[in-house]
Amino acid sequence: MTEQQQTRVTRRPAEPPKAPTAGPAEPSKSSAEPTEPPEASAGQSEASEAPAGPAEPLDFAGPAPVPAPRRDRRALRAAVRWAAAVVVFAVAGAGTAYGITRMERTDVPGLATESDGRWDYPLLTKPPLPSGSPGPQAESNPAGAHHADLRALSLPAPRGAKENRTLRGAQGWLPTDVFLAEIAEKEDRDEFRQRLVDWGLRHIAARGWTTEDGTRTRIYLLQFNTASVADDRFHGVLFPYTGPAHRVAGTENVVSDETFPEAATVAGVQRTVYDEAEPRGAEHDRQAYLVSGDVLAVVLQSRKGAAHAVPFRQTVVLQSQLLG
Numbered sequence: 001m002t003e004q005q006q007t008r009v010t011r012r013p014a015e016p017p018k019a020p021t022a023g024p025a026e027p028s029k030s031s032a033e034p035t036e037p038p039e040a041s042a043g044q045s046e047a048s049e050a051p052a053g054p055a056e057p058l059d060f061a062g063p064a065p066v067p068a069p070r071r072d073r074r075a076l077r078a079a080v081r082w083a084a085a086v087v088v089f090a091v092a093g094a095g096t097a098y099g100i101t102r103m104e105r106t107d108v109p110g111l112a113t114e115s116d117g118r119w120d121y122p123l124l125t126k127p128p129l130p131s132g133s134p135g136p137q138a139e140s141n142p143a144g145a146h147h148a149d150l151r152a153l154s155l156p157a158p159r160g161a162k163e164n165r166t167l168r169g170a171q172g173w174l175p176t177d178v179f180l181a182e183i184a185e186k187e188d189r190d191e192f193r194q195r196l197v198d199w200g201l202r203h204i205a206a207r208g209w210t211t212e213d214g215t216r217t218r219i220y221l222l223q224f225n226t227a228s229v230a231d232d233r234f235h236g237v238l239f240p241y242t243g244p245a246h247r248v249a250g251t252e253n254v255v256s257d258e259t260f261p262e263a264a265t266v267a268g269v270q271r272t273v274y275d276e277a278e279p280r281g282a283e284h285d286r287q288a289y290l291v292s293g294d295v296l297a298v299v300l301q302s303r304k305g306a307a308h309a310v311p312f313r314q315t316v317v318l319q320s321q322l323l324g
C-alpha cells in the first residue's frame with residue numbers, strides 16, 4: 001500500500017450518528033398538512049371489506065389442543081333428557097292406568113256420561129222358528145201367526161231385578177184370572193173375560209219383576225187364532241187413543257202419552273201408550289198395548305212417586321222387537 005492510500009484511509013473514519021439538538025423542532029409536514037393514509041395492501045383491503053366475524057385466536061405458541069366437538073356434547077345432553085322424560089312418562093302412565101281402573105265411568109274426563117236410567121237387560125235373541133215356518137210379518141203368513149214358542153217371546157227381567165214367579169204360571173202358561181186381576185172394576189173384568197172366550201184366546205204367557213228402585217213391571221202376551229182378532233176385536237176397541245176402555249187397578253186419570261218418541265216405533269208392531277196424569281194416587285202408572293200378528297201384548301209399570309219414562313220406553317221397545 002502506498003503512503004497516499006494510507007493517508008486517505010486515516011482521513012475517512014466512520015462518524016458517529018449525530019444526537020438530536022435541543023430546542024423546538026420544526027413542525028413536520030404531517031402536523032402542518034393533512035396527509036392521506038398509506039395505501040393498504042391487497043390483503044388488508046380484502047380484510048376490511050369482508051364482514052366482521054368472530055376473531056380466531058392467534059397462534060403464538062404452536063397448535064392448541066383440539067376441544068371435544070360441541071355437537072357430541074349436545075347429543076349426549078339431549079339423550080339424557082329424553083331418557084329422563086321416558087321414565088317420567090312411564091311412571092305417570094302407569095299411575096293413570098291404575099287410577100282409571102279404580103274410578104267410575106262418570107269420573108273419567110271425556111267419559112262423563114251419566115246413566116240415563118236404562119236397565120241392564122241380558123242379550124236378547126229371538127227363539128228359532130220351526131223348520132219351514134214363516135215369521136209373523138211374512139207375506140206367506142196372512143194370519144200373522146207366531147210359530148215360535150210364545151213363552152220364549154216374553155221379555156226377561158233385567159239384571160239385578162227380583163222376578164215375580166207368580167206370573168210364570170204352570171209350565172209358563174198364566175191363568176186368565178191372574179191377568180184379569182189387573183183391571184180395577186169387577187164389571188170390566190167380567191166383560192173382558194167374556195170377550196176372551198168369544199174370540200178364541202189360545203193362551204197367555206207373562207213375565208214380571210221389581211227393580212231396586214221399587215218399579216214393578218208386568219208383561220202379558222195374549223195369543224189369538226188370527227191377527228185380525230188381536231187387532232180389530234181387542235186393540236182397536238179396548239185401547240183407543242183417548243184412554244183404555246177398562247181402568248187398570250191403582251190408576252186415576254190416564255191419558256195418551258204423547259211424549260213417547262215416534263222414532264222408537266218397531267216395524268210391524270202397532271202401539272198405544274198411556275200415562276197417568278196428575279193428580280195421581282200413591283203410585284204412578286204407565287201402560288202400553290202392542291199388537292204384532294196374532295199377539296196382543298200388555299206392558300204395565302208402576303212405582304211410588306214417579307215411574308221413570310226411560311226404563312218404560314226401553315221395556316216397550318225391546319218387547320216390540322221380540323214380537324216383530
